[in-house]
Amino acid sequence: MSSGLERLKTAGYKLTKARQAVLHALELAGGHLTSTDVLDQVTEAAPGVGRASVFRTLDLLTRLNIIRPTYGLNTITPTYVLMPDGHHHHMICVVCNRFIEIEECGLEAMARQIEATMGVKLLGHVVEFYGRCTRCLDAPLPGDETPP
Amino acid sequence: MSSGLERLKTAGYKLTKARQAVLHALELAGGHLTSTDVLDQVTEAAPGVGRASVFRTLDLLTRLNIIRPTYGLNTITPTYVLMPDGHHHHMICVVCNRFIEIEECGLEAMARQIEATMGVKLLGHVVEFYGRCTRCLDAPLPGDETPP
DNA sequence: TTAGATGCAAATAGTTTGCATTTGT
DNA sequence: ACAAATGCAAACTATTTGCATCTAA
Numbered sequence A, B: 001m002s003s004g005l006e007r008l009k010t011a012g013y014k015l016t017k018a019r020q021a022v023l024h025a026l027e028l029a030g031g032h033l034t035s036t037d038v039l040d041q042v043t044e045a046a047p048g049v050g051r052a053s054v055f056r057t058l059d060l061l062t063r064l065n066i067i068r069p070t071y072g073l074n075t076i077t078p079t080y081v082l083m084p085d086g087h088h089h090h091m092i093c094v095v096c097n098r099f100i101e102i103e104e105c106g107l108e109a110m111a112r113q114i115e116a117t118m119g120v121k122l123l124g125h126v127v128e129f130y131g132r133c134t135r136c137l138d139a140p141l142p143g144d145e146t147p148p
Numbered sequence C: 001t002t003a004g005a006t007g008c009a010a011a012t013a014g015t016t017t018g019c020a021t022t023t024g025t
Numbered sequence D: 001a002c003a004a005a006t007g008c009a010a011a012c013t014a015t016t017t018g019c020a021t022c023t024a025a
Helices: A004-010 A017-029 A035-045 A051-063 A108-118 B004-010 B017-029 B035-045 B051-063 B108-118
Strands: A067-070 A079-082 A087-093 A099-101 A121-132 B067-070 B079-082 B087-093 B099-101 B121-132
Touching (some): A017 A035, A017 A079, A035 A051, A051 A067, A051 A079, A067 A121, A079 A087, B004 B017, B004 B051, B017 B035, B017 B051, B035 B051, B051 B067, B108 B121
Parallel strands (some): A087 A121
Antiparallel strands (some): A067 A079, A087 A099
C-alpha cells in the first residue's frame, strides 16, 4: 500500500512542509493522536507551521480517506487514526479508556455482501469494539457498582 | 433489550427531565444527531433544560454505552448514535456525506474470537463503512478528478 | 430528607476564516 | 510563473465549570 505522501501526490496535491510534518507525526505515532497532539508534535518538529495548516491538513487527509477521526471518551476532540490499507480496528477499554489496536480483519466478506445487497461501492471501514481490556477484566463497569 | 431510560434507572441514576428529553430526542430521530441537534430538539420540547445538562447527559449516556459519538465529515462536532443492542453499523457516503444505516451484523463470531485471542471481554461495537452510496456510484472520488 | 442533578453565565478549548505572502511544481 | 498553500491573528463554535438552587427517590 502506498504511503500517505504518495497518496497525496497522486491525488494532485502539493507536498508542503505542513503536510509532511502532519503525516510524519501520525506515522511516527502509528495513529491515535488528537488534533492537539498532532499540533504539538508538528510545532516541535517543524516550528513555523501554523495551527490552521495542521487543521487544514487533517481535514484534507480525512477527505482522502488517508486518516479517520474517531472517539475515545473525550468528546471534545477526536483521535485520528491512519488507514493504511483502507481499514482500521481497535477496541476501547470502557474502564481505563485506552485504545488497543486489533490487527485481524474479517470484514472483507461482509463488505462484499453489503455491496451486493445494497448496491453501494465500499472503499474501507473502521471497526470499534468496546469492553474491558486484560488489565480491567474484573473491574466493575461504569454504572454498575459506581452509581455516582 | 431495555430502553435507555430503563438502563439509566438500573444503573442507579435519577430519571430527570433533562435526561428524559435527551433520550427522547435521540429515540425519536433514531440516532445520528449532533449535540447541536439534540440541544435544539430538547430546547423545543422541554424549554428550561440547560445546555450544560444536555452535554452532561450525552456524556453519561456515552459512559454507559447507551449511545456512541461518531464522525461524518464535520470534524467539529460528533453525531450520536443509539446502541440499542450494543452495536451499530452504518456507511458514510464519501461523495454526498450521508449516513446510511446497515442492519445486518456478522460480527459476533469475530468478537468471540477476539475475546479468545486477546483475553479481553467485549460489550459491543460500532462498524463504519465508507464508500459511495447508490446515488453517487458514478461520481468521482474526492481527490480524483478534483485535485483542487 | 438529602445526595444527586440542575440552570445559568462565564470561562475554556477547539476549529475556522480572511488575507497578504510564500512556495511547490 | 502562478495557482495552490501557507501563517498569522482574530472570529467563531462547541464544550465545560463553579456554584447556588432544585428535585427525584
